[in-house]
Amino acid sequence: MILPEYGLSDHIGSTGGNLGDHVRRKNLADVLSLVHQGGPHTRAELTRLSGLNRSTIARLVAELVDLELVQESEPRDTGVVGRPSPIVHANDDIVALCVNPDVDAITLGLVGLGGKIHSRVLYPTTRVPTVNEMISIVSEVVRDTFAEMMDDFRIVAIGIAVPGIVRVDQGVVEFAPHLGWENEPVAQLMKEGLGYPAFAANDANLGTIAECLYGTASGMTDVIYLNGCRSGIGGGVIVNDRPLSGVHGFGAELGHTSVTPDGVRCYCGHRGCLETEVSLSRLLNVLGETSMDPDDLGHAIETSSDKHVWSEVNRQLDILAVAISNFISVFNPEIVVLAGFLGGLLDANPTRFHERVESNSFRHLSADVRIVRSQLRAPHLLVGAAELAFASILSDPISVERFR
Ligand SMILES: [Zn+2]
Known part of the structure; x- marks a missing residue:
C-alpha cells in the first residue's frame, strides 16, 4: 500500500546532500520498511526483494544496526551448504506512544517498530475528556503504568488517533464533534506536555492503514x-x-x-x-x-x-x-x-x-x-497511530538521531 504523505514538519529533516547521499537514505528507508511491514527477513531475502546487491544490503543493514533501528540474529541451521544468511528484525524496543481518545475512555499503547503491541491500557473517564485532561492522563499512565517498561523501551514519538476531522500536517483537530474539540492544536500541546514529537490524524484513516499493512x-x-x-x-x-x-x-x-x-x-x-x-x-x-x-x-x-x-x-x-x-x-x-x-x-x-x-x-x-x-480487533487503531508516529523514521531512518 502507498502510505499517505502527511507533510509533517517535525518529521523529515534536511533533504540536502548529494545524489549519492539521497540514494543511500532512500535505500535505508526501503530496507527498514521491508522488515518493519514485512517482518524478519534474511539478508538474502532483502537482497532479492530490494533489487540491491549483497554487499550494499550488508552495508545498509550495518548502518541500520548502528542507528539501533534493526537487529540481526543468527539464522537456524537449514542444512544447506554454505554460509547461512543472518536474519534482520525491526528493533521493537523502539516504540511509539499511541493515544486514542473517546467520549468515555482514553486508550493508550506502546507499539514497537514492526507493529508489535507491547502494552495497551484502557483508561475510563467519568466525562468527555478535554485536550488538557487527555494530556494529563497520558502523562500519568507513562509515569505510573509504563514506568518499569521504560527500562527496556525507548519512545521516539507520539501518534494520536482522533475521532474527528484533523489537519494532519499541522496536528490540529479542526472538529471532533463528540469530544467537543474545535481548532485544538493537539499535537503541539501533547509535545509540550510529554516532551516527545507528537502527530495527530483521524482515527479511521489510521485504522485503515493498519488493516491494509497488517490485517x-x-x-x-x-x-x-x-x-x-x-x-x-x-x-x-x-x-x-x-x-x-x-x-x-x-x-x-x-x-x-x-x-x-x-x-x-x-x-x-x-x-x-x-x-x-x-x-x-x-x-x-x-x-x-x-x-x-x-x-x-x-x-x-x-x-x-x-x-x-x-x-x-x-x-x-x-x-x-x-x-x-x-x-x-x-x-x-x-x-x-x-x-x-x-x-x-x-x-x-x-x-x-x-x-x-x-x-x-x-x-x-x-x-x-x-x-x-477486522482481524486486528480493537488494538488496530493503536497500530495505525504508531505508523503515523514512525512515519519520519520509516521515510528517512537517519532522522531517528533527531528523536534521541
Ligand atoms: Zn452526520
Whole structure:
C-alpha cells in the first residue's frame, strides 16, 4: 500500500546532500520498511526483494544496526551448504506512544517498530475528556503504568488517533464533534506536555492503514473500512492502492452519509446519518449496559434472549447493509473491513447481514466482495497511530538521531 504523505514538519529533516547521499537514505528507508511491514527477513531475502546487491544490503543493514533501528540474529541451521544468511528484525524496543481518545475512555499503547503491541491500557473517564485532561492522563499512565517498561523501551514519538476531522500536517483537530474539540492544536500541546514529537490524524484513516499493512486487507488495492466506536462511525477508503483523502484531506467520512433522511439528528447537523442509525450507544441502551469493549459486544448480543435486543440489532444490521451496498456501488472494492462494534454487530447475525447486502447491491459489483470483521480487533487503531508516529523514521531512518 502507498502510505499517505502527511507533510509533517517535525518529521523529515534536511533533504540536502548529494545524489549519492539521497540514494543511500532512500535505500535505508526501503530496507527498514521491508522488515518493519514485512517482518524478519534474511539478508538474502532483502537482497532479492530490494533489487540491491549483497554487499550494499550488508552495508545498509550495518548502518541500520548502528542507528539501533534493526537487529540481526543468527539464522537456524537449514542444512544447506554454505554460509547461512543472518536474519534482520525491526528493533521493537523502539516504540511509539499511541493515544486514542473517546467520549468515555482514553486508550493508550506502546507499539514497537514492526507493529508489535507491547502494552495497551484502557483508561475510563467519568466525562468527555478535554485536550488538557487527555494530556494529563497520558502523562500519568507513562509515569505510573509504563514506568518499569521504560527500562527496556525507548519512545521516539507520539501518534494520536482522533475521532474527528484533523489537519494532519499541522496536528490540529479542526472538529471532533463528540469530544467537543474545535481548532485544538493537539499535537503541539501533547509535545509540550510529554516532551516527545507528537502527530495527530483521524482515527479511521489510521485504522485503515493498519488493516491494509497488517490485517485482513493486507496486499489489497481497493478497500473500504468502517470503524464503530462511542464517537460514531469513521471510514477509510483505499482506491487503487492510495488512501482517498479529498481536497482538504477530510474525505471518506462514511459515517455521515445519509441512510434515513428523517432519522435522528446527527452531531454534524443533519438527520439520519449512518452513525446515528447504527450506533453503539443505542445497542448499549437495549443491552442495559453503559460501556463495553467493542470486542465483547458480539458475545453479549449472541447470549441475549431479549427480543428488544434482537430487534435493534437486526434494524441496525439492515441499515448498515444498505449503506455498504451503496459504498460497494461507488468504490467497487475487493474487501469491506468492519472494525470496532461493527465487527461485533456483523458476528451477531452474519447470515441476515450478507443476505441484505446481496439483495440491495448491484450484483456484478458485489458478487466477489468480501465483507469481514477486522482481524486486528480493537488494538488496530493503536497500530495505525504508531505508523503515523514512525512515519519520519520509516521515510528517512537517519532522522531517528533527531528523536534521541
Ligand atoms: Zn452526520
